[in-house]
Amino acid sequence: xxxxxxxxxxxxxxxxxxxxxxxxxxxxxxxxxxxxxxxxxxxxxxxxxxxxxxxxxxxxxxxxxxxxxxxxxxxxxxxxxxxxxxxxxxxxxxxxxxxxxxxxxxxxxxxxxxxxxxxxxxxxxxxxxxxxxxxxxxxxxxxxxxxxxxxxxxxxxxxxxxxxxxxxxxxxxxxxxxxxxxxxxxxxxx
Amino acid sequence: xxxxxxxxxxxxxxxxxxxxxxxxxxxxxxxxxxxxxxxxxxxxxxxxxxxxxxxxxxxxxxxxxxxxxxxxxxxxxxxxxxxxxxxxxxxxxxxxxxxxx
Numbered sequence: 001x002x003x004x005x006x007x008x009x010x011x012x013x014x015x016x017x018x019x020x021x022x023x024x025x026x027x028x029x030x031x032x033x034x035x036x037x038x039x040x041x042x043x044x045x046x047x048x049x050x051x052x053x054x055x056x057x058x059x060x061x062x063x064x065x066x067x068x069x070x071x072x073x074x075x076x077x078x079x080x081x082x083x084x085x086x087x088x089x090x091x092x093x094x095x096x097x098x099x100x101x102x103x104x105x106x107x108x109x110x111x112x113x114x115x116x117x118x119x120x121x122x123x124x125x126x127x128x129x130x131x132x133x134x135x136x137x138x139x140x141x142x143x144x145x146x147x148x149x150x151x152x153x154x155x156x157x158x159x160x161x162x163x164x165x166x167x168x169x170x171x172x173x174x175x176x177x178x179x180x181x182x183x184x185x186x187x188x189x190x
Numbered sequence: 191x192x193x194x195x196x197x198x199x200x201x202x203x204x205x206x207x208x209x210x211x212x213x214x215x216x217x218x219x220x221x222x223x224x225x226x227x228x229x230x231x232x233x234x235x236x237x238x239x240x241x242x243x244x245x246x247x248x249x250x251x252x253x254x255x256x257x258x259x260x261x262x263x264x265x266x267x268x269x270x271x272x273x274x275x276x277x278x279x280x281x282x283x284x285x286x287x288x289x290x291x
Binding site: 001006011012015019026031035038046049052053055056058060061064068072073083084095096098101103105106107113114117118121122123124125126128133137138142146149153157159163 | 191192193194195196197198199201202203204205206207208209210212213214215216217218219221222223225226229232233236237239240241243245246247248249250251253254255257258259260261262264265266268269270271272273275281284
């Protein structure tokens with residue numbers, strides 16, 4: 001299969017239209033010197049990823065990705081940025097200076113995994129492109145065969161909820177506690 | 191379309207996430223890089239699902255599980271980052287050397 005054959009398929013044009021912005025946005029996420037730009041690039045990358053999911057026939061998962069990530073997780077990130085970093089803007093020391101070891105290990109991982117998958121799957125074709133999996137199948141599968149992991153994930157979300165509340169609650173510092181005890185003692189004496 | 195193009199794209203996303211994870215100092219951007227790695231894994235699941243097309247739609251179901259766990263991870267992770275910022279007034283992971291010998 002030559003590149004000419006590959007590029008002549010119209011679905012591959014759709015693939016390129018979504019894959020190139022996806023890679024560029026992902027590159028911006030890891031290299032941008034502005035935290036807010038990095039988070040907003042992640043929105044762009046995930047939108048392109050949702051487009052690829054629709055191309056592969058996973059419509060339900062694509063919309064779950066849009067709702068959960070772009071709708072909720074990014075808002076959480078932006079709140080995190082807002083709270084931890086009052087001066088929002090260019091930040092020179094968002095990354096450290098030892099880039100080459102990191103780039104080298106990332107490159108090694110990329111070469112190994114992509115070479116292995118191309119070696120194993122070669123030119124295996126995706127035959128029924130764009131045929132969506134019906135949500136009914138996913139629903140039956142989730143509440144049938146996979147009901148136990150489904151419940152476990154529900155329990156995990158509950159645990160995360162309780163953990164989040166516990167972490168976010170402002171505990172009294174020892175000084176606060178002493179002050180409160182002192183006022184309680186003073187009230188008891190009067 | 192062949193499946194390899196999606197697998198290569200997924201491993202590119204994953205390794206970009208690894209790069210960001212290793213190179214970033216700010217804890218929030220480290221979590222952003224982790225999200226990128228999870229996105230690569232999800233693309234892998236969906237690509238294999240579109241080839242295999244089993245009757246249970248296992249690839250898509252597992253992608254939903256990964257998404258759920260990623261959401262829980264971000265919630266707890268950002269909670270920890272905020273707590274550290276409140277106590278130590280820094281969000282940089284290389285300045286948190288309290289447990290470094």
